[in-house]
Amino acid sequence: MTTSIRHIAKLAGTSVSSVSRVLNNSGYASPELRDRVEAAIRTLNYTPSKGARMLRGAPSRMIGLMLPSIDVPFFGILAHAIEQELFQHGYQTLICSTAENMDHEARYISMLLAQRVDGVIVASAFGSIEHFGVLRDAGIPIIAIDRELSGIADDAVMADHEEGGRLMARHLIGLGHRAIAIVGAPAHSQPIQLRLQGVTAEMAKDGITPAVVAMAEEHSFAETYRLARELLASRPEVTAIIGTTDISAIAAIHAIQDRGFSVPKDYSVVGFDDLPEAAYVFPRLTTVAQPIRNVGQQAARLLEALIEAQQTGEGFRQGAIVKVPVTLIARDSTGPVRS
Numbered sequence: 045m046t047t048s049i050r051h052i053a054k055l056a057g058t059s060v061s062s063v064s065r066v067l068n069n070s071g072y073a074s075p076e077l078r079d080r081v082e083a084a085i086r087t088l089n090y091t092p093s094k095g096a097r098m099l100r101g102a103p104s105r106m107i108g109l110m111l112p113s114i115d116v117p118f119f120g121i122l123a124h125a126i127e128q129e130l131f132q133h134g135y136q137t138l139i140c141s142t143a144e145n146m147d148h149e150a151r152y153i154s155m156l157l158a159q160r161v162d163g164v165i166v167a168s169a170f171g172s173i174e175h176f177g178v179l180r181d182a183g184i185p186i187i188a189i190d191r192e193l194s195g196i197a198d199d200a201v202m203a204d205h206e207e208g209g210r211l212m213a214r215h216l217i218g219l220g221h222r223a224i225a226i227v228g229a230p231a232h233s234q235p236i237q238l239r240l241q242g243v244t245a246e247m248a249k250d251g252i253t254p255a256v257v258a259m260a261e262e263h264s265f266a267e268t269y270r271l272a273r274e275l276l277a278s279r280p281e282v283t284a285i286i287g288t289t290d291i292s293a294i295a296a297i298h299a300i301q302d303r304g305f306s307v308p309k310d311y312s313v314v315g316f317d318d319l320p321e322a323a324y325v326f327p328r329l330t331t332v333a334q335p336i337r338n339v340g341q342q343a344a345r346l347l348e349a350l351i352e353a354q355q356t357g358e359g360f361r362q363g364a365i366v367k368v369p370v371t372l373i374a375r376d377s378t379g380p381v382r383s
Contacts (some may be wrong), residue, residue, distance in 0.1 A: 047090045055084040067158050082154050086175070093149030103355065107347065108156040110140045110149065112169040112339060114261060116178040118138050118289070119167070122189070126165060133348055135162070144169040144230070150311060153178060153191025163347045165189050166197070169233065185350035191234040197351065201343040203334035203370050205235045209242020209371040211332050212286050212314045221284040222252050222383035227271050227296055228288025229260035236288050239316060243286060255282050266327045268292040272299035276311075283311060283381045290322050290331055297325060297377060308379035318373060327376035334370045342366055 047061045056063065064072045064079040073081070075077060084090075107130050111119045116364065127137040136160060140152040149168065153175060156164060161183040166176070176196040181185055186193070188200035216224055226243060228236055240257070247253060256275055260267040268287070272295055287293025287301075293315030300311050307313055307327055317323060317335030346364065 047088045049090075051088055052084045055087060056080040059090055061103075064336065066154075069373060076348075082151060083100055085154060088152060089173035089178070090210055092244065096311040103162050103351075104160040105135050106138055106159055106161045107135050107344075108140060108152070108161045108164040108166075109139050110142055110156075110164065110166040110168070111143055111154055111289075112144045112167060113263075113287075115140045115240055117257060118317055120166075121336045122340045123318075125337040126189075126312035126344050129341045129344035142169065146175070149212065150175045157182060157184075163187070163351050165343050166193065166222075167191060168193055169230075175212070183354070185347060185354060185378075187340065187343050187347045187350070189284065199346055199365070201339055201366045201368065202235070202338060202345060204367045205334075205370075206245075206318055208332040208334065208370040209239040209244075211242075211370065212239075212245045212316065213246035213345065215314060215330070215372055215374065216284045216286070216312060217247070217250055218253075219284075219312060219378060221283045222250075222381075223255045223257070223279075223284060224252070224284045225256040225275055225279065225282045226254050226260050226286045227256075227268055227290065228266055228286075228292045229263040229276065231259035231264075239288050252296065254286075255272055255279060259288075265291055265295045265298075269295040269299050272296040273303070276300065276303055276305075284378070285313050287313065287315040290317040290319045290329060293329055293331065293377070294321060294325050297329070299328070305375050312378040312381075314372075314378055323375070325377075329377040330375045331373055332370050333373050339368050342368065 055059045062077060065077050071081055083315055086097040089351040108123055109126055114120050114123055123139055142148040142365050164179055166185045167190045188197040190202050190335050192200045210266055256279055263279045285296045287296050293313050296313050300307050303363050305311060315329050315331040318331045322329040322331045
């Protein structure tokens with residue numbers, strides 16, 4: 045039996061008009077009512093039919109952008125690049141910061157459906173993707189960014205994270221380092237895991253393994269600073285630290301200096317991202333540069349092409365996985381292994 049808003053209203057213990065207000069984000073709905081309706085929608089696996097979407101009128105010219113966080117510099121830069129690219133082509137962007145929370149993701153998905161977005165760009169923090177099925181079933185084009193979203197989005201734009209990991213390891217090994225530690229966060233992130241794979245694969249070529257892999261769940265300066273302090277106290281043989289992000293690497297530099305050591309005389313440190321802060325920290329950070337703005341622009345353009353193809357009735361095309369090349373920028377935070 046096809047689910048209708050009457051079924052949702054019955055399960056939520058409210059009226060059809062109240063369900064309609066929540067679905068269309070029109071009129072007032074209390075947070076408690078909205079929670080009940082959204083829970084019923086998820087329970088009944090309800091999605092608006094494609095016919096209903098067509099009857100509601102012209103394209104909305106709105107795009108949903110779902111990111112794990114916007115207070116992390118990387119995602120702030122990425123959001124700005126995407127928003128600017130879309131705005132130049134007549135789209136408005138609804139930016140959703142999910143706080144790496146699966147329930148937040150599900151709530152934002154309901155909101156984006158209600159707003160009749162023409163497409164969605166998403167960087168999900170989780171491997172579980174079932175809740176994105178309602179977007180796919182509603183015929184909304186989805187582009188994954190910074191990581192793949194297999195089974196939901198056939199298209200993805202991301203830096204070559206694994207190659208970046210190889211570049212970090214090869215740079216340090218070339219300077220004579222063998223006792224190399226890794227500090228970073230968040231541990232569950234797909235890009236971070238790919239970077240770790242690249243590092244360990246490159247080190248294995250020289251018959252070495254990471255001395256320590258210390259990963260936090262929360263991506264913050266404070267957490268990775270704490271991990272670096274613990275590492276320095278417990279593993280004196282380490283001569284180099286790989287930060288899985290620039291924030292992690294900068295935190296490691298602070299930890300080293302706070303313990304009275306010098307970078308790169310006593311410890312070499314390398315990061316990943318090439319945030320603006322990488323060139324401002326002292327010493328300037330050696331890092332793998334991923335073209336953040338270019339990644340965002342390519343994702344936006346790819347989504348625009350998908351939307352246009354859908355609206356003009358073009359046939360099926362093969363999905364695209366775009367891996368943007370990365371480069372290592374050698375600055376002042378790395379040097380030869382200490383004697």
